[in-house]
Amino acid sequence: MSVVRVTQPMLVASSLRNLQGGLNKYADLQEQLSTGKRVNRASDSPSDATGSMRTRVAISDQNHYVRNAENGIGWLGTVDTTLSSMADSTRRARELGLQGVSTGTSSVNSREALAVEVDQIRADLISQANTTYLGRPVFGGTTAGAAAFDTTTGAYLGDSGQVMRTVADGVQVRVDMPGTSVVGPDGASLFDDLTTLSTALRAGDETSMRTALSNLQGRLNDISTAQATVGASYKRLEQASQKGQDSVVALRTTLSDLEDADLPQTLMNLKMQEVAYQAALGATSKALQPSLIDFLR
Amino acid sequence: MSGSFSSLNTALTALRYTSAALDVASNNIANVNTEGYTRRRVIAESIGAPSVPANWSIYDGVGGGVATNGVQRLSDDLLDARSRAEHGNQSYLDVRSTVLQRVESGIGEPGDSGVTAALGDFRAAWHDLANDPGGTATRQVVMSSAVALTDAIHAQASAIEAEQSTQRSHMNSAVSEVNAVAKQLADANRTIAASRLDGVDVSNLQDQRDKLAQRLAELTGGTATPRADGGLDVSVGGVGLVSGSTAKSLVVSSGINPDGTPDGNPLVLGISDGTTTTPVTGLTGEVGAISDLLTTTLPAYASGLDAVAKGLADTVNALHQSGYDLSGTAGGAFFSYSATGAAASLTLAITDTSKIAAAGTSGGTLDGSIADKLGASGTAESSYQQLVSGFGTEVASVKRRQTTQQLLTTQIDNARQQLSGVNLDEETVNMLSAQRAYEAAARVMTTVDSVLDTLINRTGVTR
Numbered sequence: 001m002s003v004v005r006v007t008q009p010m011l012v013a014s015s016l017r018n019l020q021g022g023l024n025k026y027a028d029l030q031e032q033l034s035t036g037k038r039v040n041r042a043s044d045s046p047s048d049a050t051g052s053m054r055t056r057v058a059i060s061d062q063n064h065y066v067r068n069a070e071n072g073i074g075w076l077g078t079v080d081t082t083l084s085s086m087a088d089s090t091r092r093a094r095e096l097g098l099q100g101v102s103t104g105t106s107s108v109n110s111r112e113a114l115a116v117e118v119d120q121i122r123a124d125l126i127s128q129a130n131t132t133y134l135g136r137p138v139f140g141g142t143t144a145g146a147a148a149f150d151t152t153t154g155a156y157l158g159d160s161g162q163v164m165r166t167v168a169d170g171v172q173v174r175v176d177m178p179g180t181s182v183v184g185p186d187g188a189s190l191f192d193d194l195t196t197l198s199t200a201l202r203a204g205d206e207t208s209m210r211t212a213l214s215n216l217q218g219r220l221n222d223i224s225t226a227q228a229t230v231g232a233s234y235k236r237l238e239q240a241s242q243k244g245q246d247s248v249v250a251l252r253t254t255l256s257d258l259e260d261a262d263l264p265q266t267l268m269n270l271k272m273q274e275v276a277y278q279a280a281l282g283a284t285s286k287a288l289q290p291s292l293i294d295f296l297r
Numbered sequence: 298m299s300g301s302f303s304s305l306n307t308a309l310t311a312l313r314y315t316s317a318a319l320d321v322a323s324n325n326i327a328n329v330n331t332e333g334y335t336r337r338r339v340i341a342e343s344i345g346a347p348s349v350p351a352n353w354s355i356y357d358g359v360g361g362g363v364a365t366n367g368v369q370r371l372s373d374d375l376l377d378a379r380s381r382a383e384h385g386n387q388s389y390l391d392v393r394s395t396v397l398q399r400v401e402s403g404i405g406e407p408g409d410s411g412v413t414a415a416l417g418d419f420r421a422a423w424h425d426l427a428n429d430p431g432g433t434a435t436r437q438v439v440m441s442s443a444v445a446l447t448d449a450i451h452a453q454a455s456a457i458e459a460e461q462s463t464q465r466s467h468m469n470s471a472v473s474e475v476n477a478v479a480k481q482l483a484d485a486n487r488t489i490a491a492s493r494l495d496g497v498d499v500s501n502l503q504d505q506r507d508k509l510a511q512r513l514a515e516l517t518g519g520t521a522t523p524r525a526d527g528g529l530d531v532s533v534g535g536v537g538l539v540s541g542s543t544a545k546s547l548v549v550s551s552g553i554n555p556d557g558t559p560d561g562n563p564l565v566l567g568i569s570d571g572t573t574t575t576p577v578t579g580l581t582g583e584v585g586a587i588s589d590l591l592t593t594t595l596p597a598y599a600s601g602l603d604a605v606a607k608g609l610a611d612t613v614n615a616l617h618q619s620g621y622d623l624s625g626t627a628g629g630a631f632f633s634y635s636a637t638g639a640a641a642s643l644t645l646a647i648t649d650t651s652k653i654a655a656a657g658t659s660g661g662t663l664d665g666s667i668a669d670k671l672g673a674s675g676t677a678e679s680s681y682q683q684l685v686s687g688f689g690t691e692v693a694s695v696k697r698r699q700t701t702q703q704l705l706t707t708q709i710d711n712a713r714q715q716l717s718g719v720n721l722d723e724e725t726v727n728m729l730s731a732q733r734a735y736e737a738a739a740r741v742m743t744t745v746d747s748v749l750d751t752l753i754n755r756t757g758v759t760r
Contacts (some may be wrong), residue, residue: 007718008329041401042689043696050686051405057678060417064424064672071428077700121537134429144431144623161664165428166672220475259407292722294730 008291015284022277024208032233032261039259045219055255062247065167069241072165075175076234078133083230087223090216093121093194097213100201108204115201122194126154129183148179154191156180157255167240173233182226183219190219209284301752303361304745311738314341317365318731325719328726333508335372335717342366358744369476370500372507372717374523375750379536380709381511385518385582388704389596390699392586394579397594397692398458405687415449416609416678418442423672426655427665431623437648440666443631447643450606454640461591466557468587472547475516475584479531479544481507486528487542493527503527512539517547518581536568545570547577547584552591555739564592594691600641607639609677620667628654628667674733 021070032038042049074266100114129139130147140148142161150157156179163176200208309553320501328334405411422442481668487507492499510521510529519533526539538545545568554565566588567574580588610632615630620748631653633646647653657666 005715005718005720007714007720009718010714012330013710013714014707039407041398041692042404042406042685043398043401043692044689046686046689046693047408049689050682053413053682053685054406056413057417057674060421061674064421068428069422101492136431136663142656142658142664144429144661144663159660159662161658161662163664164669166424166665169673172669200503236383292725296725 002222008288011287015280015287018280019277021164022273022280024215026270026277029266032266033263033270035156036263036267037259038261042165048218052259054219055251055258059251059255060246061169062244062251065242066244066248068165069167069173069237069244071174072167072173072237073234073241075133075138075163075165076103076230076237079175079177080227080230080234082128082131082138082226083177083223086125086182087130087220087227089121089125089225090190090220090223091119093125093197094213094216094220096121097197097201097209097216101206101209101213102196111201112264113184115198118198118201122150122191122198123152125183125194126151126191129179138176139182141178142178142229149183149191153163154183154189154195155186156189165237171240173236173240175233175237177230178227182223184222190216195238301749304525305742307360307362308741308745310344310364310740311741312735314339314363314365315731315738318366319728319735321368322724322728322731325724326721329719329721329724333504333511335370335500335504335507336719338371340366342370349563353584358552366652368498368500370503372503373713376709376713376716377507377510378521381514381521382518383702383706383709384511385514385585387699387702388515388583389518389586390581390695390702393590393594394587394692394695394699396464396590397688397695400457400460400595401600401688401692403460404453404685411450412446412453412681413678415442415446416674416681419446420672420674425669426653426760427668427672430655430665430668433650436623436655439653440645440647443528443645446644447632450602450640450643454599454602454606454638457595457602458641461559461595462557463598464595465553465559466590467593468549468553468557468564469557470586471516471583471587472485472549475513475533475613476544478512478516479539480537480548481508482513482529482531483542483544486524486526486539487510489528490526490542496511497606497723499527500734507748510705513537516582517584523548532681533568534566534579536575536577538568548574550574550576564588598688600640601687603639605640605677605681605684606634608680610634610639610643612675613671616670617654621656621659621661622654623651623656623661625656625659625661627659628652650702 019021027294031040039045039048039052079128096114096118098112126149129149130137130139130151132146135146137143137146137148137158137284140158142163143158145157148158149155158179162178162259164172165175178184184193186192193212196208197212197216200206200212313568318341321337321339326338342364342697344364364433366715406413408414419439419442422435422439426432426439429435485502489499489502489506492502506529510519510531513519513522513531513533517533519531519538521529521531524530526541528541529539530537530541533547537549548569549568550565551560551562556562565576566578566580566584567576569575614633617628620628622628629652630646633644635642636678653668656662656664657667658664
């Protein structure tokens, strides 16, 4: 700027303007330092602000997925333990049946004892099949009722609905196990087989016992198949949860890159701005003081 | 051959001139910090030969002293016009940037407490409901997070509405200031014209006139044209507002009631002479900024927010209505809103937690597939992000333009100040030179006096 003629008001105005400008920059840096953020409002950097909002949405999505997966792991854990103990009970019933077949001609009393134990195992299996997780029967589909199977007849009370958990964008994992695929359809279910077995034991009907035993073997196979399915789903949920947590960490890093202030650099800038401001103050005090009046006596 | 006493007269003109120069210097020093003051300079002119030749009066060329040929006001019409234009743009950008920044801080994005955060909580509540469709607590959380979301959207809608209402009052007060200043300028024009006829110095009136024209430019971006009689005519948006000693008035033809409430029509400004009103457009300055904010910028953001609210309500409602509530009946609308002002009227339509339709199958099952779909983030998030980032870009661009304009305005101000500002050193020098010249003129008088003393009292006296 080629200034031909400088006047005192010009000096005053430009000093004030420069001091204000310096203070403004100082205040900006101070805001960045005290909030720890480089982007405090959308206009600070519109593209970074958009990125930051998108990242926040993504972080919240991933957090949901992790929570959904954890919830699903709870369901599947319950299903898995229940299936193991159901398999144990079924195996025990089968042993009792085998005992009944091998001692086919033994006394009525001993067969009665076997039959009573089979009846107890049946009742126990029904109660296991009614296991709940957070108040919901895990083998009952989406039923609103408290039980998946009728406690006396063993009839299926649940529905064919599926309990799904979304664990990633568009990825759903089934976390329940349909009761009928574990114990078989009504009329030919595990519980019906056990009733047949206990009746046959009481009657000493060896043929019926053998049929029931072979049916029980089929049920045991179904249970292990179910366990394998559950195991696979469990694994998927664990992986999904881990992946979700990893994504959250990665996204938080991205968010920090997008909107957080670089502290050392900001501190450095603040210090530089402070020096500049002090220099401006010094220059102002020097520029505004002298006038010809000081030198005329 | 000039007379013996002519030197005395010459010295007298010098005394008169130098005391005038001293007066002007002292006036300049006195007004060094007066806003709108333009420095003055005494114009000296040496007195020479009479321009009309006369018999028996022969000018011998020694000079007749000095005459004070008026006081000059050091201003430049071109610079003044530039300054008015730049100040008009500057105040337009200042008002616009202040208002937009205020609105922006009301939006509060990106942050942990804005609409984005409320939307996140809303989605999280649906995910939790999908995990536990029968739970009363999870249903309650869905309702309360929906209320929190509508509150966040309402807060933004009402912040925009409040800003619009502030700007309407601002418009009314700015318009009445324009009219007051226009009247004062017309008065100044009349006085200047009259005083010039009377031969009175009008410098102070001209300072006042320029200040008023500058203020009108800041308010409306109006352009001024100098008149032959010394006044300034101002036209706003191409329509004359002040012409000589008559001032028309700027009026809000429609859009704002006198009490600051909206009258439902688009904002139209006009210039009225009392009987007819000519509509004006293309204003800058404060009024132009407010007019643009009220007709374009703020309504655009408000309708963008309405579109976001409407989109959110429509997609949520569509999914919700495809589901079934706890008793197995088909779900109703989840949000309700009125067609005008969706953002401000968005409310939760259901009051009973069991009416939340989380299930995708009828029959009162504990299916959570609809809740799961509602938990997925969708178009509401992205359209809101677009809205906010668009607004942020607008604010950033205004801030940049404001900074650039500031440089330009400063440069013009400096150029004006270079010409018209008072420099104390210069005035001190002027004062000193006037002092010395006065002393010298007084000395001339003493010398002439002594010469005359010799001539009158000593000549021919022999004793």
